[in-house]
Amino acid sequence: MNAIVQHAPELPLSKRLKSGTTNDHDSVDSLVMGSQPFQDLNRYGRFLLLQHRFHGAINALYQDPALNALLPGLSELPRFDAVCADLRDLGLDVPATPAAVHPASSYAALGWLYCSEGSNIGAAFLFKETQQIGLGADNGARHLAAHPDGRKLHWRQFVALLDGLELSGEQQAQAIQGARDAFDFYKAALKDVFAGV
Template sequence: MSETIALETVTNLPRSKRLKAVTSGTHDTLDKAIMAGEPFRDRERYALFLKVQHQFHRDINALYDNAKLDAVLPDLQGRRRFSLIGDDLSDLAVSAPEITDAPVFASSDDIDLPTALGWLYVAEGSNMGAAFLLKAAQKIGLSEAFGARHLAGAPEGRGLHWRTFTQALDDINLSEDEEDKLVAGAESAFKRVHALVKQMFG
């Protein structure tokens, strides 16, 4: 009975909150893996974290130029962080990771909209949670102007930046099948980052 009530409660939530609820297990597993790697112990460990970020944001970089996404999401271009991560690596005199495989989303792709939205949900959520990470980075001498540029909040504030994204996500019309693809996209994004964390930190 309690499981049925819980399911009904989740179903009645706005889409963004449902997505958070159904992906919470995968998200929590990723958070624990990241913190277990002690990415803010020193700059050497942080550089590994930057390489994880670089690879993930390379995977989604083409999405910010996609017309279909731009039509439904506010300030899509302004949400891109790939170049900022490159600047952070340069600040620390660290080379970008050598990558031989293609990004998950290529500029030539005819993207599946709900799948792409799931990946962007993960990227945007990480930016919302970056306030905590920025404080940790400051303890090793980094800031929004040096080494931790990609962790900086939006000019209008993290909360409003996140709410405008989730409101747009909630307002998009999706079929039941597309809802499933949205969830699968978010799960795939979390798992991709987890795989990169394991690769970098061991």
């Protein structure tokens, strides 16, 4: 008698992205906290420059027509302008907008957006830390403040859009690689911004 082989159900894209980038995420988390960005306003200013570099590089993705067709409402989510406002709140010069990243495909771009939007969940802890140095949602920490719908609801809505996409295995692989590229970009930018500080 032949044994019945049960195949595990296909993981949704968000789960594949999470499992495919766990080490990348953990290393970024360690690097960020190791840089002590909330020790004082000077170090937090460096952190804002890091955020400016990342969010500036991906800002154009939020306006991309193809990506907005895949993820309706995407154009309402970028945080680059809030980062610029945070820099001004601290009396810092706002650098020129960084060169835009150009993921290999719209599917790779999904991975970049997954990293950006996913960071909003972790930002709850970071936002609390900014309050210890006198900052908040209206002064210096705008880009870390919760989405008007709340962090968890906003994230669930974003994940539902991702998981509702019908992607081939190759397209999912491109998304995972895009997420890894985003984490690598962030790590390189962090090391550069905090070098010698």
